[in-house]
Amino acid sequence: MKIAVLSFAHVHAATYLQLLRNRHDVELITADPDGAPDDPTRGKNLADAIGVPYAHTYEEALAHAPHAVIVTSENTSHRQLVEQAAAAGAHILCEKPLATTATDAQAMIAACESAGASLMTAYPVRFHPAFAALRHAVAHGTIGTLISVHGTNNSSNPALKHPWFADPALSGGGAIMDHTVHIADLMDVLFDGEQPTQVYAQANRLLATDTDPTDVETSGLITLTYPNGVITTIDCSWSHPPTHPTWGGLTLTCIGQNGTAHFDAFPPMLRGYETSKANIRWEAGTTDLDAAMLEAFLTAARTGQRAHPDGPSGLRTLKIVLAAYESLRTNQPVAPQ
Structure with missing residues (x-):
């Protein structure tokens, strides 16, 4: 192919x-x-x-x-x-x-x-087998009625190596545009595409430095309210230092009436020592999500099946991002349009 x-x-x-x-x-x-x-x-x-x-x-x-x-x-x-x-x-x-x-x-x-x-x-994270287990736990009431969800998607500032991430004309925004969508997609899966009724956002550029100036937000915290009353928060900040052993990290914690389920897409890495470079080496100890996503895409392309997450999934998560930016502008909760 x-x-x-x-x-x-x-x-x-x-x-x-x-x-x-x-x-x-x-x-x-x-x-x-x-x-x-x-x-x-x-x-x-x-x-x-x-x-x-x-x-x-x-x-x-x-x-x-x-x-x-x-x-x-x-x-x-x-x-x-x-x-x-x-x-x-x-x-x-x-x-x-x-x-x-x-x-x-x-x-x-x-x-x-x-x-x-x-x-x-x-959206490779939805292919993680641990997320499938989390989804099953929520759908089958293992933790009771869902009350709230807390998501984090943090990384080093991608503009350090790819400057266009800090150029709004090319990126469309900063940490909110870059990192909100992964958590929003997982919520889209958990709630079968149901959109939040309100989105409220706060953001700043405090993580930018004199040697790393930026015209976009580097930190963001977004609160989503869903029709079923579940409150979700998303920390989408570029808060990892450049020296961090892993580029990024993503977690989702679901709190129910009877218990809590926690999903970590990138659990602690395997730590060792690389003699040739005389430094510590970290190796991923989890599923290759990019490979899993590519396999799903190639299978859909080969068989003619509809690929998921599809275009409408991407549009729904984008609407949450756009509502977050409107909330920043108005300092008020906003309904996705």
Whole structure:
């Protein structure tokens, strides 16, 4: 199956390239014409370093007639590339957030539906087997009636290595745009797509420094109120220091009348010592969520099944983000529109 990866802008692009390169059932083509020529994390430099075929334009990559396309561009470029891929007849996996405006997200969904293409939003955490166990516990009343949910999605500031994350014209926002959506997607699964009635947000830039200035928020705390009365909080801050042994972390704690269930997507790492570099080494000791998500996407593309999480899932979580930004502007709770 021919797969095209369009743009290497996102932090997950290199991981996807490595995973796809190692699959015997994939014929890979890549393109990243928007990166700086001297940037080792972009363009032909990265493609050569990983050892994957490279096309110099998106049009050249799509001319290979890929069966599926993965879009890992800057957030505000998602619509353009998704529409191009849909017009080329490809099924699409798009990085999160699906878009930065509801108008763009709706247009992307419409383009894919018109072309008969599947549109999947990149939410790998929902593929974690421990989250499936948490969902089962909540759905079957193991912890009793759900009262509240507390979610965290924290990381180092991605703009330290990918400056576009701190450019609102390319990212659409900071930590709220970047990290709210993963927890919002898990809530979307737990409540079968039901939207919150109110979203209230607070944010600041206190985690920015003189050597790391930014025009976007670096810390955020969002409170969601659902029709069933459940209150959910989301800490979406870029609060990990650059020296932290892991890039990020995500947790979800569900509090019920009879008990509490806690989900940690990235539990403590395996700690060792790397002699060649004379420093401590940390190894992941959990499920490869990106690989699980790619497997689901490729299976859907191969069989023609609808991929999940789909475009409407991405739109619902985006609406929560947009409501959070409106709440910041008004300092009032806002209903997602």
